[in-house]
Structures are given as C-alpha cells and as structure tokens.
Amino acid sequence: GAGVSQSPRYKVAKRGQDVALRCDPISGHVSLFWYQQALGQGPEFLTYFQNEAQLDKSGLPSDRFFAERPEGSVSTLKIQRTQQEDSAVYLCASTEGGEAFFGQGTRLTVV
Amino acid sequence: AQSVTQPDIHITVSEGASLELRCNYSYGATPYLFWYVQSPGQGLQLLLKYFSGDTLVQGIKGFEAEFKRSQSSFNLRKPSVHWSDAAEYFCAVGGVSDYKLSFGAGTTVTVRA
Numbered sequence: 532g533a534g535v536s537q538s539p540r541y542k543v544a545k546r547g548q549d550v551a552l553r554c555d556p557i558s559g560h561v562s563l564f565w566y567q568q569a570l571g572q573g574p575e576f577l578t579y580f581q582n583e584a585q586l587d588k589s590g591l592p593s594d595r596f597f598a599e600r601p602e603g604s605v606s607t608l609k610i611q612r613t614q615q616e617d618s619a620v621y622l623c624a625s626t627e628g629g630e631a632f633f634g635q636g637t638r639l640t641v642v
Numbered sequence: 643a644q645s646v647t648q649p650d651i652h653i654t655v656s657e658g659a660s661l662e663l664r665c666n667y668s669y670g671a672t673p674y675l676f677w678y679v680q681s682p683g684q685g686l687q688l689l690l691k692y693f694s695g696d697t698l699v700q701g702i703k704g705f706e707a708e709f710k711r712s713q714s715s716f717n718l719r720k721p722s723v724h725w726s727d728a729a730e731y732f733c734a735v736g737g738v739s740d741y742k743l744s745f746g747a748g749t750t751v752t753v754r755a
Contacts, residue, residue, distance in 0.1 A: 535685070564742065573646075573732050573745030574686070587742065622685060629674060629736075629741060633685040639653060 535634035536567030552608045569628040613641045644669045663718040665733030675716040676734040698753035728753040
C-alpha cells in the first residue's frame, strides 16, 4: 500500500476484554515499531521488530501486552485483560533510511 | 538516556505571523532530530529531519529548523503561518544506534484569524 495502515481505527473494550490491533507496514520495510500515545502526551516506544524478530520489547508496560510479526510483514499488538489505563492511541510505524512513517493509529477506549 | 523537552504546551499565533516552537534534547551521541505534525485524529507526519551536515534544514509546508549543538536545541520556525498549520507538533530524537524515537510532550498551535 501507499502508507502504513492500522485497523481498527477505533476500539471500545470493556475492562477485562482482550483486544488485537493490526498494523500493515509499507511494503518492503524491514523495521516496524509500536508506540503508545496517551491523551495530551507524545508517543512512547513499546516494541520494535526487524523482519519477524522482536528485537526490543522494553517499552511494553506489562505482560498483558504482546506483539508479533510472524511473517515479517503485518504485525499485531495484543492486549489481554484490558484496564482503563490502557486507553490510548496505539501508533504503528515502519522505517526506511532512518525515517519513520506512521499510521493513523488505533484509538483504544477501555470502559 | 535520551529525552526531549518542549517547553511550550500551547502557542497561539495570528495568521500571517511568524511561529517558533522550541525543542531541547538530551542525547549521549550525535542525535538524529525530527519534527512531526499531528492533526486531530491523524497519525504523525514528518515535517523535517536532521541527520548531519548543514544545521539549518528545510522541510515541507514552509517549515525550517536549526540544530544548535551548543544549546542542545532544534527549534522549528515558519515565517508566516496559515490557518491550516493549527495542529500539534512533536519534536523527537533518535540516533544511528538508537533505532527508537523519544518524543517530547508536544506543542499545540492555535491560529487565530
């Protein structure tokens, strides 16, 4: 595709529900990142993939968060047993030449 | 550890006036610096980036930024703002060995007629 695509754009989850957020990076981009953007804040790093290898997951806030990229293309961020503090915009980015290209994000609201 | 400070949370500017957004960074090596713009409900769009070379960099939409190593700053400027420049602006720092970006908290720009 022309850019990074994320789905769904909006997700409302009841507390305790599991959610899965999808990211389709720009074709051919090796590196893929997930960021979390809380309301009124800048994005914060969650995790990083190079192809299918998850090289850094130091930003994942708890073991309820899990990310995968099994074939080195599409990535899924899964949050188990969602909590209210998980409410945020989740941004995906793929990079080339040191430049990150961001998707429009998924706005997760936990009620 | 790398970090970014954007001292101004909110700036209001008249259409046609100049704009300057401040960014200070902390980074242990040569930084890669970026400015992104985010409109409501949208992702981040890259305005400009600095990797090396000329410290004054030109970006899209008439924006420019100047890297000042001695001041650890990378301020964004535009000579004449348009109503469409109303958005949130983020400064970010990374590096050749730090693939992940650290963002500031952002500056919201309001443009009044």
